[in-house]
Structures are given as C-alpha cells and as structure tokens.
Amino acid sequence: GDSVTQKEGLVTLTEGLPVMLNCTYQTIYSNAFLFWYVHYLNESPRLLLKSSTDNKRTEHQGFHATLHKSSSSFHLQKSSAQLSDSALYYCALNNNNAPRFGAGTKLSVKP
Amino acid sequence: NAGVIQTPRHKVTGKGQEATLWCEPISGHSAVFWYRQTIVQGLEFLTYFRNQAPIDDSGMPKERFSAQMPNQSHSTLKIQSTQPQDSAVYLCASSRDNYAEQFFGPGTRLTVL
Numbered sequence: 001g002d003s004v005t006q007k008e009g010l011v012t013l014t015e016g017l018p019v020m021l022n023c024t025y026q027t028i029y030s031n032a033f034l035f036w037y038v039h040y041l042n043e044s045p046r047l048l049l050k051s052s053t054d055n056k057r058t059e060h061q062g063f064h065a066t067l068h069k070s071s072s073s074f075h076l077q078k079s080s081a082q083l084s085d086s087a088l089y090y091c092a093l094n095n096n097n098a099p100r101f102g103a104g105t106k107l108s109v110k111p
Numbered sequence: 112n113a114g115v116i117q118t119p120r121h122k123v124t125g126k127g128q129e130a131t132l133w134c135e136p137i138s139g140h141s142a143v144f145w146y147r148q149t150i151v152q153g154l155e156f157l158t159y160f161r162n163q164a165p166i167d168d169s170g171m172p173k174e175r176f177s178a179q180m181p182n183q184s185h186s187t188l189k190i191q192s193t194q195p196q197d198s199a200v201y202l203c204a205s206s207r208d209n210y211a212e213q214f215f216g217p218g219t220r221l222t223v224l
Contacts, residue, residue: 033210044115044202044215045154052210090154094210098167099144103153 006102013109015034019063019078021105023091026072030093034067035073039088039104048089049076077094081109115216117203123222124193128209132188132219143186144213145178148155155173159185161209193223 005026013019030084033052039045052056052075058065063078076092086109091102094103118137124130136143145157158168160180168178175193179185190197200220204213 005186031210035212037213037215044217045204045216047212050212065174082145092213097161098156099209099213101146101154 002029002093002095002097002100003104004091004100006089006091006105008105008110009103010106013107013111015083015111016080018080018105019076019085019107021076021089021091021107023065023074023076023102024072025074025091025093025100027093027095029095029097030069032067032069032093034065034093035094036063036074037090037092037101038067039089039090045088045090051097081107083109083111085109113166115214117162117201117219119218119219120217120224121220122191123224125224126194127192128191130197130221130223132190132201132203132221134182134186134188134203134216135184136186136203137214140205140207140214141179142206142211142213144204144206145186145188148200148205148218153193157188157201184201184216190221193221195223198223 036049037045038048054069090104092101118133142157148157156170156197163180175191178188196219200218202218204215
C-alpha cells in the first residue's frame, strides 16, 4: 500500500544553518500529490508546500521542495534556519486512496 | 470562513466511559478526515468520508471506534469504553477533494483517566 517515510524524528540545528528534512514515499499511482504540513505548538497543522509536478521546485515562506518521481522523494529545504521554524513537519501523500502521512520530523532551531 | 470547528477542545473521561467528538468541516468541502496524534505515533489516519459516504476506515480500531457523517455539516467520532491508551489529540480535517490541501481543526484533546 501507499506509505510515506520521514526518517528523521528530530532534527536539531543552529540558527542560520541550512535545513533539509527528508521525505520519501511509495505508491503504485502515477498521479501522486505530495504535501508538507507544518504544525506549530498550540496551533493546527497547516499546509506549507505542495506539488504534483515532477522535477518542479515549489517554494513558500522561504522553504522549498522538488518532487522527484524517479526517486520518490520530496525533501523539504531552507537555506537558513530561523528560531521561528521550530515546529513539527509532516510529509503527506494524496492520490486515489486515503491520505498517508509520514511520522513527522520535529525541527528544533537553537540560537 | 470559520475554518474547521471541533468540539469539545478538551475532554476527560473515566476508563470505560464513552466519548463523542464533533467536527464541522468547512462549507463546500466534500472530504472529511479524522486523525489521531500522539507523541509516539505521530499523525495516524483513522477514517475519511467523501460526500458524506465512508470511504476508508482502515485506520480505525474496529472494536470501539466508530465515525459517522449524518449530514454535510458535521461528522462525529465515537469511542466506546475508552481506555487510557486512547488518550491523544484527535484532529479533524476537510478538503475540497481527495487531492487538495487539507484544512485542520484545532483538535480535541482526549484524556482517559
């Protein structure tokens, strides 16, 4: 069945360093829609990025990701981490079936 | 647009009691999803409806959990005979369709003593 893997449970960074959160997925469907949601403490998860186009970079709020269907990946990146980026990040896959979320990666940015 | 509404925000039950959680999706959204969030498991899919019809309940613990969507404006998640391991934040989300962005409610924090 469909699945999403986020291999890092916790990423701790110093402010100013680059961010990369990994996301890989498995699906038999070619029409995969990939999402990154961000969940700040005491708020609801909300959309950060989405893509369904192969090899096209998508950007929002300083973050970017490129869907690579050849490697089934949709890694989240940012050039310079900010303290306010500390949150839980979920990668999700939508297609013909129920959405599948990864286990989430907690990003902790330190001064 | 008030967003997805969930009530109550917090619920405390005793072991063995029943808990009913409510969700009002965004008007016009055809898909409604229920998730459970815990520190250990992250965001677990429970079930979802499309146009009020149950589509996939593969994430639901079959024995004590049930979900309904009697009309397009609300869905309920019922947990019978609650157990301490049911303690979690239950999130409801809605979207225009199965491929679109999901909008999450604030969640219901269930604590089973």
